[in-house]
Amino acid sequence: MTESYVIIGDGIAGSSAAETLREEAPDADITVITDEGEALYNRILIKEFAKGKLPEAPISIHDESWYDERDVELRLNTHVKNLDPDAHTLETHEEEVIDYDKLLVATGGTPTQLPVDNSDAEGIHHFWTFQDARRIKESAESGEKAVIVGAGLLGIDLAAISGAQDIEAKYLMRGDAWWRYALSVEGAEIMHNAMRDIGVEPVFGSGVDHFETDDDGHVTAAVDPNGDRFECDWAGVAIGLNFNTEILQGTSVKQDGGVVVDQHMQSSVDDIYAAGDLTRFYDTILGEYGQNGSWGSAKEQGTIAAKNMVDPESAEFRWVSSYSITHFDFPFLSFGHPTIGDDEVEKKYSDTEYRRLALKDGKIVGGVLIGDLAPQSAYKRLMKEERVVGDQKEVLMQKKFDPDDLAPTQEQ
Amino acid sequence: MSQSVAPLERSLSRVDRVHPSARVRHFDQLSESAQEYVIAWASDDAVPNVLPEDLRADDVVVFTDYLHVA
Structure with missing residues (x-):
């Protein structure tokens, strides 16, 4: 029997999931439902449009033909009002009932x-x-x-x-x-x-x-x-987001400041997955639950969720996110989880250059770079490797940071 | 797919206007290798002669300036 996958939300998480599902399950029925009136657009670039610097056309990423070419049914301006996990059905605002075998909730948030x-x-x-x-x-x-x-x-x-x-x-x-x-x-x-x-x-x-x-x-x-x-x-x-989780009310999908999912993007209810801004995911690097709203993280979560919807527990979300600000003469980039940790190190190099790393148990868990972004890849790699470096702060803050200058990791 | 070969001085250039048909991406949407490429270019550091796979001619990258890929 043909599997039926339904995705609620056509942001980058939902869209990347649809693309991956088609690759992984060529014969499946795939439906994408969104209450927005336009298909996937480049949310990162809308600020450039609002600045008056970028025309409207390049903001659009997918037109409706993108979905047609992949045999994905796209339903714009469609609001899901009810979800019945036991029956594996959802109901739209037009009272249409749609069956699913696996469901992905990627509905994002609404500004507070x-x-x-x-x-x-x-x-x-x-x-x-x-x-x-x-x-x-x-x-x-x-x-x-x-x-x-x-x-x-x-x-x-x-x-x-x-x-x-x-x-x-x-x-x-x-x-x-x-x-x-x-x-x-x-x-x-x-x-x-x-x-x-x-x-x-x-x-x-x-x-x-x-x-x-x-x-x-x-x-x-x-x-x-x-x-x-x-x-x-x-x-x-811009004081934060309220996650769009209304459709999960009355279900036993666990929420804790977001939809709780494991590293496979699986929620607490069978056959319901979640991806994107609204998730509170198990971060295998931190060893605890975390949240992230970056484009790259949402895209990766959508991909991982789709793989696991087709083949359960076949893929794991293990990702160091980053987010940059490029409005000024110098760049700014944050990565990982710079607002947590039990230790930190920072250094200001000039009026436009600064770094701060957040550490937990001696490991990098996030950071902020202003001016010179060159060390970002090395820092992110150390974070992903979960390497203990908290005792080498001077090396970490060298202007031309080279991870080879770090003392070798001691065997435990 | 073969990779483009772009001499350093012609690989990226600052532009003020973007054609509506251009493929435009923000720095955050690039692969790690493309991000490193842009950072190196912006810092006047040595840039590999081979363009990263996810950058192609006539792309525009939004960084601290709009950068056109030659």
Whole structure:
């Protein structure tokens, strides 16, 4: 009998799974369901579109013919409202019942809204989909002042969009530094200066108490908890994601700040797999559960899930993710899990060059590189090898880091 | 598939505009070897003469600049 695979979500995780499933199971029925109105697009590049630097066409990755050529049924604008794991069926918003043998949930997330007054006002943008990028671009091209909220990797994209569109922006941060969980103040200051260079002013010890609006319900200002008022024509908010797991409610699929999956992307319920941003996966390098929202990680998870859907436990997710910021004159790259660990080492080499490594039990578990990205491959390799290097911090921080300079690993 | 051979000085070049039909990828979407290639090029370090497999002529890579593959 022909196997039937259903994928919910057509982001990079769902799409890579569909591609792998077709390779691994040439005769299977494969259906991809998404509530978005367009097929896979390049989520990493929508910020370049919003900056006004990149035309719309190159953002698209797959058109509908891509699915036709692979005999994959693509259902756009389709919302899954019910899932019955026992019956192996799901139901769409049009009350159509679809059978599956194996299901992949790759539904990603939805940006978290600030829990303050008027956070849903006109002109307050979140930044996740291509449609979000189109709206932000429109606001940025017609406005003069903006407020950005969310001192992390997505918030800085909004800051860069403001800079590229010659918007005078205030970047409101609750703490004393951008991405304070991964960087020291010294490292973050390099990023703060880069923001200032493009006309974005970081405001520390701030945040949003409420937004003010005009009579039409359009945002006019953000007021922070100190009572300081920041006028704006639009605001960008990037404070995190809520995972799209509504369809799993009422099922026994285990969730713990994400859908819990093992290293094979298998959930706690037979024949249901998950991949992408919404997973809390068993990280075989860390030896504990972790999360990651990078493009490469989601793509790999989709591939691994598909292989295991066809041949259970045949492939394992073992991956060191990375995420770069390329908005400024110098590059920034984080890898692994830079916000965890029990030890660290950092060094600033110049006004635009800095490194920090997070260590746990003497092993590299993540890091941040600013300016010179050359050591990234060596650091990632050491992390993947789980090599104990915490006693050789000076070597690790050498400007031209060469792993051959590390003392040989002692046999236990 | 045979690999392209690109002399160092002509392998990548900064561009301001991107043609709508160009294949554009962000640095994060490249293979490790292609990332190393871009990093070396941007640092004026020695770059292998052989273009990494996932880069092809007329690609555009989004790094700190937009880089066109010759």
